[in-house]
Every structure is written in C-alpha cells, then in structure tokens.
Amino acid sequence: MVIYMSRAYVSSILDAPVSRVWSVLGDFHSLARWVAMIATSEPEGGEGIGSVRRVTLVDGRVVGERLVAYDGPHRSYAYEFDDAQAPFPVGSYRGTVHVLPVTDSERTFVEWYGDFDCEADAVDLLRETFTGIYSEFIADLRKHLSTPS
Known part of the structure; x- marks a missing residue:
C-alpha cells in the first residue's frame, strides 16, 4: 500500500468586503446558516480551538470537525476530522479556510483547501471530491452574501 499526500484547492473572488465575508465564514460553528448541504451544525466543547462542530448533512450523515487553529486577525482557521472513522478514506485530513481583502476594490479573495x-x-x-465540496461551499457563501440581511 502506497500512501500519498495531496492537496485539494479552490479559490475565488467574492463581491463583498473582507469584513463581511469573514463575519460569516469566520464563525466556525455557523455552516448550517449558509451551506445548503448542511442541515445543522452544533458546537461541542465550547467555541474556540479544540471545539468540534457536529455537522448533520441534509442526507442524514453526521461529520465531526475539530477546530485546530484560528487566526482572527489574519482571517484563517484550520480543522481536522474529529471522529475515529473519517467520512472519507483518508489517513489524515486538515482543511484550511483563508480570506484576504482585494486591495483595489471592496472584494475578497477566499481560499479553501484540504491537505x-x-x-x-x-x-x-x-481531490475531485474535496474540490467539489469547497466549490459548493464558496458558491453557497456567494449566494448568502448577495442576499439582503
């Protein structure tokens, strides 16, 4: 058996200021408010590093993701699968979300990737599966941000 390290990567530009994007994306436990495939996202063990978001998908599957790094000033966080049985056939997984301002406009660069x-x-x-999921999440975020508050 050969084990291979890889990265799935997606990036996009959103037509919203970075502060607005981060106010949504930076809330680790709020996925159910803006991701269509997620029915609920419940925090376990608090809100900070080490906490788990227990995500129930609309098809009933449940996934646990543990927050392992959070950098508010630099607008990024990382998470890993919490369960002993990961929802995908991986030995390890670390997802990262990062947003940056596009300095010549009121737009935001967002990247979502998984190692x-x-x-x-x-x-x-x-890689194709994770890339598809991140792309769908970013499309849902774009839609959420375009909806009047």
Whole structure:
C-alpha cells in the first residue's frame, strides 16, 4: 500500500468586503446558516480551538470537525476530522479556510483547501471530491452574501 499526500484547492473572488465575508465564514460553528448541504451544525466543547462542530448533512450523515487553529486577525482557521472513522478514506485530513481583502476594490479573495493522505489509487477521486465540496461551499457563501440581511 502506497500512501500519498495531496492537496485539494479552490479559490475565488467574492463581491463583498473582507469584513463581511469573514463575519460569516469566520464563525466556525455557523455552516448550517449558509451551506445548503448542511442541515445543522452544533458546537461541542465550547467555541474556540479544540471545539468540534457536529455537522448533520441534509442526507442524514453526521461529520465531526475539530477546530485546530484560528487566526482572527489574519482571517484563517484550520480543522481536522474529529471522529475515529473519517467520512472519507483518508489517513489524515486538515482543511484550511483563508480570506484576504482585494486591495483595489471592496472584494475578497477566499481560499479553501484540504491537505490529506490516502492510498495512491484514491488521490484523484478524493481531490475531485474535496474540490467539489469547497466549490459548493464558496458558491453557497456567494449566494448568502448577495442576499439582503
């Protein structure tokens, strides 16, 4: 068995100021408010580093994600799967969200990526799966930000 490290990466520009984007995306436990595929996102163990968001998908599957790093001033955080049985066939996984201002406009650069290891024959499928999920999340975020508050 060959284990392979890989990264799935998505980035985009959102037509909203970085403070507005981060006010939504930076709330680790609020996914259910703006991600269509998520029915609920419940915090366990507090709100900060080490806390878990227990996410229930609309199809009923439940995924635990533990916050492992949070940098508010630099607008980024990282999380790992919390459960002993990860929802994907990976040995390890670390997702990262990061937003930056586009300095010549009131727009925001957002990147969402995951570093993971898996068997070599699963790399392409997992990279495609994670890239699709991040793209869907960013599209949902874009839609949420375009809706009047």
